[in-house]
């Protein structure tokens with residue numbers, strides 16, 4: 001479609017009007033809201049506003065192009081050489097390279113602050129170093145290729161004084177740009193594989209067994225916790241037993257379950273390996289603790305686990321960040337329903353002595369009420385399993 005057709009098209013004009021209206025309305029709404037909150041300036045701008053800016057920039061470029069075209073034609077009518085479009089395109093390439101470099105710098109310096117917080121777990125440091133290794137390698141390749149691309153476009157622009165060299169195929173080049181990235185990617189993937197294996201290897205497999213075993217169960221919209229009692233063992237669970245006061249479906253025919261403890265806060269000792277056994281009762285949730293670089297889906301019917309070792313207590317992190325109110329949190333990182341945004345729990349990393357003291361104060365999940373209820377349930381044992389499975393899946 002030619003430029004004339006675009007600007008006279010009714011559809012395009014109506015679309016532009018709609019964008020203009022939504023863009024300005026939202027901008028003004030934001031301005032009012034922020035003014036009301038006594039914050040200077042506009043902190044957040046709508047998507048429509050940026051689309052509007054983009055459309056305006058496109059129109060501005062199209063108008064400049066049209067003016068150049070008219071100038072070019074007028075020059076030719078006067079018998080002059082007119083504009084050398086190849087040179088113009090070559091200059092635009094260099095402008096694009098510089099604008100891109102400035103944009104990349106801006107992106108790193110401004111958006112870079114939104115990266116993950118300081119790592120507070122053993123494997124978190126390894127994950128960060130892998131992340132930075134990959135970022136630095138890909139960034140170097142990115143910078144070199146962009147400079148080469150746009151500089152070549154500039155240097156080897158069309159010239160009537162030379163002919164282009166025809167290069168249909170070159171095996172050496174093919175080998176180089178296949179083998180080098182293959183080696184680099186293999187090394188990165190192998191490092192990732194070992195780190196991931198360290199995180200997810202079973203507590204029963206070779207290596208250190210986890211010191212602390214905690215069950216975390218996601219349901220709309222909260223996390224429920226279960227700690228082992230004085231025997232140090234968590235009892236069995238069965239989703240068919242979920243119901244009434246037995247919210248997590250704990251199997252109380254297993255004697256290890258009898259002393260298991262309930263807790264409101266995920267309290268864990270520093271420098272001890274923690275194994276989180278992850279469950280879900282309704283939909284898919286996701287255990288997410290950004291400071292510990294822990295994230296794993298909680299899937300109904302598919303127990304998973306994540307092992308990590310916290311390295312900084314809540315107090316140490318408060319001192320480090322100079323924020324006396326700081327708390328580690330476990331979030332849900334899977335959009336699981338209307339109140340997903342509020343599905344979080346405080347995680348407190350403490351010394352081992354504090355942890356032992358805290359654990360001693362926690363109450364068993366098997367309350368007298370539940371004991372009574374389960375006796376009833378034992379009589380009607382066949383009815384328990386009625387279709388929790390259908391609900392869960």
Ligand SMILES: [Cu+2]
Pocket residue numbers: 218219221284285286332333334335336340343
């Ligand atoms: Cu959730």
